[in-house]
Amino acid sequence: MNEKEQLKLYTEEVEKVVMSYLPAEEGHQKTVLEAMNYSVKAGGKRLRPMLMRETYRLFGGASKEIEPFMAAIEMIHTSSLIHDDLPCMDNDTLRRGMPTVWVKYGYDMAVLAGDALMIYAFETAAKSFALGADPALAGRCIGLLAEKTGIYGMIGGQTVDVELTNKPIPEDKLDFIYRLKTGALLEASMMIGAILAGASEEDIRKIEKIASAIGLAFQIQDDILDVTSSPEVLGKPVLSDEKNNKTTYVTLEGLKKAKEDVEKISGEAVEGLWALPYKNQFLETLVKMLVKRES
Template identity: 65%
Template sequence: MTFKEELAKRSEEVQAVVYAYLPAEEGFQKTLLEAMNYSMTAGGKRLRPLLMQETYRLFGGNGKVVEPFMAAIEMIHTHSLVHDDLPAMDNDEYRRGKKTTHVVYGEAMAILAGDGLLNYAYETACRAFALEPGNPHIGEAMTVLTTKTGVYGMLGGQAVDVQSVGGTLSREKLDFIYRLKTSALIECSMMTGAILAGASEEEIRTIGQVASDVGLAFQIQDDILDVTSTSQELGKPTGSDERNHKTTYVTVEGLDKAKADVAAVSERAVCTLARLPQKNEFLKELIGALVTRRN
């Protein structure tokens, strides 16, 4: 099987896990549940749960305890997209070629759907306690999940990003935003995978470094694609950073250096991964593929 075929197969498996944890659309709060599922089923690469699963396997994990966490990380990611798209935030009407949640369900319901997804993520992750009672790693994984999502992780990065629109950014602040807004959830995915598999502290630290570089490379590649890709390839309008006068890695460093840095940072991630005695060839190829992607 080629890597591409393998990726398609595993992504489908990951998506099935995520879908299995979506709430049933019933009861008086049916519209809220529909709005949540609308954004969850609107496509996406399922990259975070995929990275979590492969890291879990890298460290010898072979149970079901990782599955509620895989669903949770995708719900957290989707929560951030739903709220990011709101009129008071980025005011985006399309994502992945589909109308955004507030366009379909109205602003109030989109705010609640985003809240609902964030909360349901933790509700879902809590199912792990019943799957493996007494497993001490679950509390540790919950701690990393909440911390990397919150004000010292993704949400903190988003707040600084929102405040920075229209102004110019120092390289220091840009790095801060990238590290929190994008890398934190990638770190979260890989670290919780490692924790749940029972990896050592040293191994968790190493995989955190890998994830940090993967996140940075991923975000720079996003900036590059916003300049070089077509709207059709991306499923959303390109050139939005320029229109919004956003400081990005490309505006600070130029397109050529950005491309060279993506390659270097992703190479560093692969090298750090190779230092571990455990091997997962698919994970290695996945990291390489992320920075040559076209969408």
């Protein structure tokens, strides 16, 4: 099996896990449930749950206890996309080649769907206890998930991003935005995999550093694609950063340096994986493929 075939197989496996935890579309609140599921079912790379599972496997994990957390991290990521697309944020009408949630279900229902997915993610993560997870480790993972999602993580990064829209962003604040808005959930994904598998504190810290590098490289590549790709390939509007007057890594450093830095930072992440006492070849391959993606 070559790398692309392996990626396709693993993506399908992760997809099944995520889909299995979506709520049934029934009851008087059916509309918000449909909007939640529509956003998750729209597709995506399933990068975060895949990184979580492969890090879990890296440290010898081999149980279904990881699966509720895999679904939860994808729900949180998707909830952030629903809100990012709103008229009060990026005002995008296309996501993964489909109408964004607010376009299809209305502004009000999109806000509720984003909120609901984020809360439902924690309800889902808690199902790990019933699958035999060590209570102390699972509890720590839920706390970490909240930290990396909230004011000291993704939402903290989004706050600074929104406040500086239409304003020049200095390099230190752009770094802050990227490390929290994008990096935090990637850190949560890999750290939860390591923690739940019983990794040492030293290795958990190393994983956090590796994930932070992956997140930064991933976001810079996202900036590059926003100016070099097309809506057909990307599945969403291009030049949206320019439209929203956003400072990006490309506008600060230029396209050539941005491409060079993606290679450099992702290389540091792979070197970090090599330095660990355990090996997962697919995890290394996945990191390399992510930063060379075209969509």
